[in-house]
Amino acid sequence: MVGLDARSLDLQFRRYRRQFVRPLQTAHGPWRDRQGLIVQLQTSAVDDDQARAYGEIAPIPWFGTETLEEAIAFLTQLQSEPAILTLADLSAIVEAAPSHYSATRFGLGMAISQLQGNFPPETTEPAPQQICALLPAGSAALEAWPKLWDQGHRTFKWKIAMADLAQEFSELEALRRSLPPQAQLRLDANGGLSIEAVKQCLRRCDALASQGLPIEFLEQPLPPAQFDDLLKLSQTYRTPLALDESVTGLAQLVDCHRRGWRGIFVVKGAIAGNPLAVLDFCQRHRLDVVFSSVFETAVGRWGVMAMAAALADSGQSGLDQSGLDQSRLGQSRLDRAGPGSRALGFGVQHWLRPDGLDSHPNHQAHDQAHDQANNPTSNSHPQQAEEALWQQLWNG
Template sequence: MKFTISSRRYSRTFIHPLKTAKGVWTQREGFLIQLESDGRRGYGEVAPIPEFGTESLSEAADFLHGVGVEAELESFSVPESLPCCSFAFSSALAAFEVGVGVETDRHFSLAGLLPSGVDALRVLAEKQAAGFNCFKWKIGVESFDSEWRLFRNLLAESAPECRFRLDANASLSSTETRAWLESIRSSGSEDRIEFIEQPMPVGSESQMANLSKSFGIPIALDESLNGAEGHRWLLPETWSGPRVLKPCLLGSIATLEHRLAAISSHCVFSSSFETSIGLAQCLKLAHNLYPSPLRLPFALGFDTQSAFGDSFGLNDSLPKLSLDLVEPSLNRIVNHAF
């Protein structure tokens, strides 16, 4: 089967620069692709984050330039070293397959994204009022003492049923990680913590596992799952806690679905600050992995739509998300880009 290839580069500016332990992020760049064959079209998104072990934007650009404008399905392939390109092309090619569709009106619960610093208190109040009851907050950005004081305020200002994900982006030492765990336990707030997300660098997995076991507080892997060695942590026996997955960074969507089937009860889907095209593909993957809403173990981490004010997303923060809600934005992107 022959198919034609079109691609468009995009650049998005964060309304408020995203401050994490890795630095400040002001722009999100990537590529949108359209594949067409016999009147059928499929769409994908290449959204690299090299800090997470993916190809760079320039490497993705070189590949897209190299594949040209037409290809044969039987001989087409994407190198494993380009996981974001692989996700994009496999997602787009899936549109050519004949199969059962997904429920576009099914709503997935989302975890609300809080900014770092004192603005988190204001955003917490807004998102609670909107219906969120699970929140993700970046730590490791400021000193432990200031962040712990602020987190105590977040706990006090949130309803008792609200849960928190504390994301350090692999920036903490073992001493700092222990300080968080000890403070959570001594304050009696363990039941308010859904998990601490990758507190320590890649390569510290055994230390994180031991700390989680010692304190009885879940630690999730994130950065460890990406890059050439990341797939080992997707095996059932390698990690007992949650795994935070950014699907757009993890290669072929069909291969990813197969790998995740055995660990689906430990998977937490998370955003790569993708456009509505990538978001729609992630929601389809979640639908396939969790055919029953009752099986979804964690709220999805896709509360990133209000980070931008452009035409590539929903530009709104919603406690629940469905393909029906994403589709108008997706169609707008497609009509403008292709």
């Protein structure tokens, strides 16, 4: 029988565009829609045995990734290769891709890992209390958090560095005091503050902490180029700092750790690079990691959730980069993490208009298979769900 790595591959991709309910205000300006690609890998059939897997490529160029056009050109080139593409070939090509093609590395790496059996067919969706919900900027957060609290969220994220500093400090204090004392609040500046502004912010945060109203952490207050200042500030104040834009991909993650960062790393898994390599580094060095969303579809979300589950599975000291122990990863559950674990940065789905892209095609197929098993007269077929989502992207 032909080994899996030697089988020929069919690579297809579809483009998507998701609309935000309202533009997301960031330090980089308003973000109106989310665009990306869903990749499908399918092996050639041998003795009626054929495998299919999905990945997502969702670049954010202002975070240092490739552009969407560059990702499309990369995939188009793969499709035009005259030689037969195998799984082994594709793995080598992805490994050799430019380091800033981190979204492409993730999307293809995720699909390859599924075909190799390194990710389980499903992962457990965490409960709302394990998900950090993103609040709207400014005073609108005061009206938004109660509904999210009622849904079960206990950790919230609020964007700063988008208005007058004194106004934001006033709104911050009002927001923190309005939240229940047991709530966690994260601040995200997207690298938009000056050093003096960061010091003022940290003094305010430390003052709140002294009153029993701590800020969980201040995320990326300075641009990545000011790493030395970030490192010094992290050692000066009580309120923790976290890196985000500084660690866009695995190369940056490795570099910041090498240069002495031992604080929190906010890792946007879907643009961090090959998922197995990222997991290997995080586990070997026991990093304090918060996996975060980049407004991906369910395909990318599933992949990052699987990464988070693996990292939350305490007692494991590292991962072999050649492949995860699937029995271990398949048993990992995000709700097994201890009381000190941090909420995942995935409470963002309420920011996107409903579009049918929040259900993974493999999960749809699984659900339809379950329905059909319990209702033999049903005319539905598992593959229909996959093809329906795929056709939706094709027509879009």
